[in-house]
Amino acid sequence: MLFDTPVRLGVQIQPQHVTYPQIRDAVRRLEDMGVDILFNWDHFFPLFGESDGLHFESWTMLAAWAEQTEKVEFGALVNCNSYRNPDLQADMARTIDHISAKGGEGRFIFGTGSGWFQRDYDEYGYEFGTAGSRLDDLADGLARVEARWAELNPAPTRRIPVMIGGKGEQKTLRLVARHADIWHSFVTAEELPHKLSVIEKWAETEGRDTSNLVISNELQRRGPEDADALYAGGTRLFTFGFGGPDFDYDAVQAWLDWRDAKNA
Template identity: 55%
Template sequence: MTRPARIGVQLQPQHAPKYGLIRDAVLRSEDAGVDIVFNWDHFYPLTGDPDGAHFECWTMLGAFAEQTERVEIGALVTGGGYRNPELLADMARTVDHISGGRLILGLGAGWFEKDYDEYGYEFGTPGTRLALLKENMARLSARLKKLNPQPTREIPILIGGGGEKKTLRLVAEYAHLWHTFADLDSLARKTKVLADHCAAVGTDESRIERSVQWQGAEQASAFVAAGVSLFTVGVSGPRYDLSEVERAIRWRDEVNPEPVSGLA
């Protein structure tokens, strides 16, 4: 399946001492023409002052849902160990309804130890966090089917990570989008591994959209040739400078045959 290129922006909720700065950045992002507005699911800044200003992910997503009209929204990504998966399913269903069916449910195993330690979650090991993500995916998927009212659509699930034995197996079983930090050489190998997992579980590999961080227009065409269609620009507060986002949008509009609307 050939998909049109899409541009996301990750408005990293760090170093913004007032929420109004984030609200303004969401408005400017939608007006600029992005396809998706992401945040992230951390409790502390990942760069700069480690105890600097920061806001919580899912509360913001509810606000994003009310504020925006066109863009899809989601977390890149929700930490796997922070929330009961049944509750997370209900949160996602609720934001899906608030947004009129524009939520992408991004999930990952988690990795930032300070988040866990400071908020009282067990950090464990990479292996235990991946095992928990696997358990949570099954529970979350089951709860989504039981909720009343049901989601407005089958909520697209994005899984972030590149582990070839466990993470890509979960991508094959559950995901509509796969976000990876792999370089081009690694991406080719991991794509083959993902295809093998899809064959093993009976998933149509073509349903899974590939997603990477934006690395500039010079790199983007090569990633498109490798099967990537979603590129996300990370932007931090307090200024939320969207100049690189605007460059990415111009590139998207040059390479796409027609305007993009939602998941292809």
């Protein structure tokens, strides 16, 4: 695993209960503050608070961020594989990658998962299936995404990083070993060594080198001591949930200061 890389801070702007101008302003301010990665999430309704409150779609928003920003990386934490044909996902990702390049390499991260929020499925007409069937669909989808990237003209500007979220040992972590550049989870520092050993075992089965895998985890409802423990276990990307309309920029700055101290 890639433990000698600098610590990076990602901020997940929750696309709920705010107007789009408020989101646009948050993107600008967070990039100016020096956040490394900006995320949204891929849902169609709020995940908490007023269930029918304001909410915006993920991929169209990411295309706007690609044009608006100059240096920050960005993506969904995470895309839902169920909602769009995998070949279409690949083409959308490649296009957003090019939009964000601004004369250099693109900055898009392809974060993806199998989906879980049943209301999205029911109201938008997708088959919910089971947790197992959705993971099987994700396995098929990832293979198709990577195959389509190899065929597109023009090709992506870089090898688009793949982030996979989850911790299930039989299917999800095998997909991490097979495809991921970044593994994101909510596991505790105590759980981390075991989960990493599972990924390493699956990597041996898959015949893939995971020495460059970046370990990502969540800061929400955690403090510096928790983050220190996760860092000691190898976590190098830390993500912070950022909800409006009263965005707490001071909390982000505190985590940026913690990041900078770790990287000093």
